[in-house]
Amino acid sequence: MGLSPEPKWETMMTEFKAYAAIEAGGTLEPFTYDPGPIAADEVEIKILASGLCHSDISMINNDWRASQYPLVPGHEVIGEVVAVGDDVSHLSVGQNVGVGWTSHSCLHCSPCLSGRQQRCQTGTTTIGGHGGFADRIRVQHVWAVPLPDGIDLQSAGPLFCGGITVFAPFLDFDLKPTDRVGIIGIGGLGHLAVQFANAWGCEVTAFTSSMDKEAELTELGAHRIVNSRDDAAIKAEAGYFDFILTTVNVSLNWPLYLSALRPNGKLITVGVVPEPMGIPAFPLIGGQRVVSGSDTGPPDMVAKMLEFCVRHDIKPMIETFPMAECNTAIKRLKSGEARYRIVLEN
Incomplete structure (x- = not known):
């Protein structure tokens, strides 16, 4: 009898711990959810840091009339791949990646096929599927963009949206x-x-x-x-x-x-x-x-931007807070005093 193939994951979490708004305009509260089995085209990421953006506040408040609750904000995610689906071959456990506004796209509509996947009409936003104010997140593999050597992990998150x-x-x-x-x-x-x-x-x-x-x-x-x-x-x-x-x-x-x-x-x-x-x-x-x-950008453009940042030593100016202090960080951003981006760290 031959040996079983090595598994493509480190460990499978059945419960993700996060911070969520339970209603429009609410403060964030501890929230757990079961993401279910990992899909064949998904990766699971252990979150190291997640940027806080004004768009997170807009979604918490339902300013754009598109929010669904409980809502886990966070769409500037930096983390480590800890699991990959069966169809994922270009990413591996232990690799550092980032995730921005989009978490899934159909990959067969006209925008997707023309390299503008962020404009997929049936795509899912990262916040729409529970975002980065959490310990883990699942996204479609194309939206987990590998981080280049030389990039600063602590400040890289805001590059994925801002x-x-x-x-x-x-x-x-x-x-x-x-x-x-x-x-x-x-x-x-x-x-x-x-x-x-x-x-x-x-x-x-x-x-x-x-x-x-x-x-x-x-x-x-x-x-x-x-x-x-x-x-x-x-x-x-x-x-x-x-x-x-x-x-x-x-x-x-x-x-x-x-x-x-x-x-x-x-x-x-x-x-x-x-x-x-x-x-x-x-x-x-x-x-x-x-x-x-203009909106955001497709994964290949994000990758080019990250290389450009490393080449020219470009990075956002950030303030950091522990993830557990997300509500304090939100108040800081609302005050207009943040210089210039806030990053929540696990």
Whole structure:
């Protein structure tokens, strides 16, 4: 009788320990759940750290009317593979991986087949299937992106949402190293966008309402700084930029920022602005300017971003909390005092 093949897992957990909101707007409470048998295309990850994002708060509060409870937040997961399904051959137990906004996709629809799996219409968000504020998580293998050598494990989590959210538009909208780039809002997203744009070779202008950040922004890579609350200062930038990326979730004077674009310039929003954006037609027609939005990115783009970060020593500025202090961390993020991303550690 031949020997049985080696199992492809370290140990199978039948109960995951997490922190969940039981109702909309509720504080997070200890929560356990049984994930069931691991699927053939899934991996199980022991969570080392999970970033805290404003999107987690939006989901906890059901701001987007898509939340289901109990809801385990967390979609910036860093961890170690501890089990793999029968069909998974490219990941192995002990490997460090990260997981972002998406946890499953169909892999056969048009977006999936064209390499934009994050836009799968039947996909599952990581939070939708119980997220990273836990000791373990299960995801489809394609969404467990291997971490490159040299990356800082403690701070890598926010790259899987905040990082890819601002990195993807650079590729999708053909940013060139000769471009003049404006970044609106220097917070959790914007401070990464400044670093990316500088490393890309662009001239980088930071639009911020906190002019006390000037020295810090210069250190991050901004060449110019403009007060985003000073309409006259923004007006003085007329026709200057090839590309403006807005990371804020509040309404702005959109016609003024459109006027700051050169002909064929692009204004891209990654912030979820609650009100309709009032975009005048004439600046679009007269200069063939573009206004668009961007989501996250597919796994291969995430992998490229991680390599770019290692190559250029780009990392988010973080504050850390124990996972058990998740409610304290949420209060810290809501206060606006976090500089700039919060990471919960197991």
